[in-house]
Amino acid sequence: MQLADDITSEDLKVFLEEAEEQLQLLDDEVIRLEKETTEDGLAGIFRAAHTLKGSSAMLGYTAMTEVAHAMESLLDKLRNHEVSVTSEVVDALLHSLDVLRVLTDELIDEQGVEVDFASLVAELEACMGIEASDSSDAGSSASIAITDENLASISQALDAGETVYQLNASVTGDEMFASIRLFQLTTELSDGARLIVANPTLDDIQAEANGKSFTAIVGSDKSIDDLTQIAIGVQDIGEVSVVPFDADSAKATQAAAPAAAAAPAQAASAAGGASDSPKKAVAQTIRIDVDRLDNLMNLIGELVIDRTRLQQIGRSLAAKYKADDLIESLGKTSSHVVKVVNDLQEDFMKVRMLPVGTVFSSFPRMMRDLSKSLDKPIDLQIEGGDTEIDRTVIEKISDPLVHMLRNALDHGLESKEDRVAAGKPAEGIIKLSAFHEQNHIVLTVQDDGAGIHPEKIKASFVKKGLITEETASRLTDSEAVDLIWMAGASTKEQATEVSGRGVGMDIVKSNIEAINGFVEVESTPGEGSIFTARLPLTLATVQSILVETDGTLCAVPLAYVLEAVKLSPSEISTISGREVFRLREDVIPLISLSEATGLTDGKRNMEDELHVVVARVGDRLAGFAVDELNEPQEIVVKSLGEYVGGARGVSGASILGDGRVVLIMDIPTLLSGVGMRSRKSSIADEKPMLESELSEIAELEREIKEIQELREQKAARTSEQAEDAA
Structure with a gap:
């Protein structure tokens, strides 16, 4: 190089x-x-x-x-x-x-x-469809015309003690590279000598209005050999001649100069008047190193913490000194500082935003190549490329999207023959889209392929020894489809360059959950599948509801919070040894947040009322019991992994304005093991589980009825005894 x-x-x-x-x-x-x-x-x-x-x-x-x-x-x-x-x-x-x-x-x-x-x-x-270029003009020389301006430049060169030379050269090899070689030759001569005039000119060369011959008049203190070496040092330049220029002959032809001087301009015009030297517009953007952006984000994060502290102090002072002018002035100043910090944070978050299309742009080529390799013609449709997301999130989503797209093409779409036999077009459709939804960006990969067959999934996993037949028999259709997220999962009989080794979808799930997102799949056999990933817009800050559990302050991201409720002991039931409560049409498992995160064993006073945060991830629901609910608050995310390693159910930490440390809950991880599917969204899929639970409820109702009957009988006997005594 x-x-x-x-x-x-x-x-x-x-x-x-x-x-x-x-x-x-x-x-x-x-x-x-x-x-x-x-x-x-x-x-x-x-x-x-x-x-x-x-x-x-x-x-x-x-x-x-x-x-x-x-x-x-x-x-x-x-x-x-x-x-x-x-x-x-x-x-x-x-x-x-x-x-x-x-x-x-x-x-x-x-x-x-x-x-x-x-x-x-x-x-x-x-x-x-062309043949080798003709090189018959390789040895010819281009004519050159001398103007008054050129003669003045020649005089200046001579006055400076330079010798004026005429250099003739030609390009050897393919004519398609002639403009490149002549451009390099012109540049080299301009660096090593005074380039007075040349034919073709630089404008001609840039417009590709040139042949393979080149003539120039130069002034230089270098020797003929030196100038020759400069010229032949350019690749594909041959037959170079350098001779002293006859200025007197040039003056004799001066009268013809105007017409000759116009020739290059006419040639450029005939070639379309192109130039690589257009006027540049005033720059409206600047490039900033990402490290500086990250450092600024950290500083703004500290301001956000101090902003919250200022608000708390202001409220406390205003309550304590209600009629103090200085306190009132401090409150106004504090409010202004809060507004400025809010605006600064909002504007800087926009600076960090990038269109998700920067990731999408690499996929058409990848999918085209894969389509040809698998002999599966596709129509790749991309929507929402201008949807913006934080740079830190964009860096994390490329690999999961690659796996989902490759999976849609290799696993999702049928072969051309199978599609035609099923009455579908031979060309399959894969649609990649992005859009905003509340505080999330939603990415979907949809195909119109064969869909995911639950029974086929279960049979494949039993055959591979990943689950037992007994476990498979208890799985609902939705649970069977969810097996695709398991490590080592694959329905391919033989491994190929694309798939079949059981890696891919588990990586998708783990990578997306690592940035506090979640992914789910919906599939209809014979019609296709939709993979949906919901991701936070930024990893720098998070809107949360603050809760306390066993003396530990925790933050539950609002993006996962369905609602907060207060339960009395009578509203809590037990099914299959697990505490549950009913929220409208849903039966929701109840879990102690401190127990789920391993902070304590979760034991509590069964007579007390409970504060419960109902969380949803996809169609999974769970209620987390806490000791106290506090106000929602925006907090700055700080990573814990570097210092204390990974902790189940904890995605990070933050510092509040009063100096307290708060743990940020990893809700998708907590719900993955204990969450129950929403009854509204999947009653058919949950039928076996519902039947079991309803059977237990019916048994409880029978027992309650028997107790009530016994009480009524006892009351009747007591009444009879009282009457007899009277």
């Missing part, structure tokens, strides 16, 4: 940032090109390739310049309708894009890579 000598690390950084944007645009548009060819789409791809070619040439990165130019040539023929868009053309463009990414990685890693340029160029040329 060789770059221009004057390239700085900052130049390289800017190039890489811009190159990534252009590569992503190419990735998106080339995939779209296969399904819908538009003039605007082709123009956008062409501009991206042209920009990459020009910027890499300025960098002196010849390999990338060559690939971008070859790609640009094919795109130019597509624009001019000389070549039609086919699967082979898209493949060639994608292969070129792969090579460009490899070359970009070479700049980052600073390690050489081997790329088969010849095969790539041959593939592109085959798509263009």
